[in-house]
Amino acid sequence: MPGFGNDFETEALPGALPQGMNSPQKCNYGLYGEQLSGTAFTADPPERTWTYRIRPSVKHSTRYERIDLPYWKSAPHVVEDVTSLGQYRWDPVPHSDEALTWLTGMRTMTTAGDVHTQIGMAAHIYLVNTSMDDAYFYSADSELLVVPQEGRLRFATELGIIDIEPREIAIIPRGLVYRVEVLDGPCRGFVCENYGQKFELPGRGPIGANCLANPRDFKAPVAAFEDREVPSTLTIKWCGQFHETKIAQSPLDVVAWHGNYAPVKYDLRNYCPVGAILFDHPDPSIFTVLTAPSGVPGTANIDFVLFRERWMVAEDTFRPPWYHKNIMSELMGNIYGQYDAKPQGFAPGGISLHNMMLPHGPDRNAFEGASNADLKPEKLDNTMSFMFETRFPQQLTAFAGREAPLQDNYIDCWDSLEKKFDGTPGRK
Numbered sequence: 001m002p003g004f005g006n007d008f009e010t011e012a013l014p015g016a017l018p019q020g021m022n023s024p025q026k027c028n029y030g031l032y033g034e035q036l037s038g039t040a041f042t043a044d045p046p047e048r049t050w051t052y053r054i055r056p057s058v059k060h061s062t063r064y065e066r067i068d069l070p071y072w073k074s075a076p077h078v079v080e081d082v083t084s085l086g087q088y089r090w091d092p093v094p095h096s097d098e099a100l101t102w103l104t105g106m107r108t109m110t111t112a113g114d115v116h117t118q119i120g121m122a123a124h125i126y127l128v129n130t131s132m133d134d135a136y137f138y139s140a141d142s143e144l145l146v147v148p149q150e151g152r153l154r155f156a157t158e159l160g161i162i163d164i165e166p167r168e169i170a171i172i173p174r175g176l177v178y179r180v181e182v183l184d185g186p187c188r189g190f191v192c193e194n195y196g197q198k199f200e201l202p203g204r205g206p207i208g209a210n211c212l213a214n215p216r217d218f219k220a221p222v223a224a225f226e227d228r229e230v231p232s233t234l235t236i237k238w239c240g241q242f243h244e245t246k247i248a249q250s251p252l253d254v255v256a257w258h259g260n261y262a263p264v265k266y267d268l269r270n271y272c273p274v275g276a277i278l279f280d281h282p283d284p285s286i287f288t289v290l291t292a293p294s295g296v297p298g299t300a301n302i303d304f305v306l307f308r309e310r311w312m313v314a315e316d317t318f319r320p321p322w323y324h325k326n327i328m329s330e331l332m333g334n335i336y337g338q339y340d341a342k343p344q345g346f347a348p349g350g351i352s353l354h355n356m357m358l359p360h361g362p363d364r365n366a367f368e369g370a371s372n373a374d375l376k377p378e379k380l381d382n383t384m385s386f387m388f389e390t391r392f393p394q395q396l397t398a399f400a401g402r403e404a405p406l407q408d409n410y411i412d413c414w415d416s417l418e419k420k421f422d423g424t425p426g427r428k
């Protein structure tokens, strides 16, 4: 196992990967050496990958032609007559009869920050029922965190193949070329498009070296190449615009690679939650799977937070999330099951948004149930929700505000909360 703290190396043909150096005068098999840099050269630690490929990427790119993908939006994107200030919830966006690919099926719900200055994010729903056929894509703007909710997808990338299904996630790095195929459809899920610094594992602080997400549970693909000469299209997302370039072959022609800039998948069932074991409960940051730093320590561009099955054991404690307002903007999605703060209305495939400094918390049923529960140890079962939380306010797209199944009455879920105070000491 080569490496020191650590890179990957993989070759699909024996001897394709140069040993002891990166850039030999002539590469084995007549391959071209090429570096993909995910960080500035001088960033510490650098994230980069050396590839050895049939053709250099300049051969997978000709003149660019602007195209329109009207449902995929990038920040800044503020729609004049759509109000983003609010507590919002959506039913699952229904599947379409139209043939939709990874590109045409992307539906942006919110954007935050600014793609041009590489801060912020966008949250999307994808509805995919059709494989990309001799068609490829990369985003120069962003890495994509993919959270499937229905169906199985294959990401055939330059660096190898990743298949994912619900309860797994994948991270596709900025600049990496890939094709998305439907293995079992129709497929629906969530995407966090990260314009900023890459996702990394959060520092565990006093938790120490174990629990939460462990590095060994992330899986990177082995090298897999295509030597296929057919007319193909490569689409590039660049500064919020989409451009096509026509090429004569598959660009997935990397025979060997080594480095630390690679796509990964992760099974969310490997996430080991840590929580309250006597009374009260910690902030939801205790459930952070991945964090994308913003440059301000502790203040994430994006946190990816997971609410999964776990035991609730705290004594004399209101166990659901407490009422709060938060400078961070919270977009939640339900992967399966029921979420404890909202027993109804937040369906698998659904989304909620609690934007910057807007109050939220349990609805009346959740409050009354939790306030009067017999506090024996209880397993929260059949539940997996997540949050994309960003330091930037999230702006709704026209799709989110007008076309997606917005629940007009969501804000009413707190209406029936009662005033209990009447000045009597000891009243509970």
Ligand SMILES: [Fe+2]
Residues within 6 Å of the ligand: 324, 326, 330, 354, 360
């Ligand atoms: Fe919240």
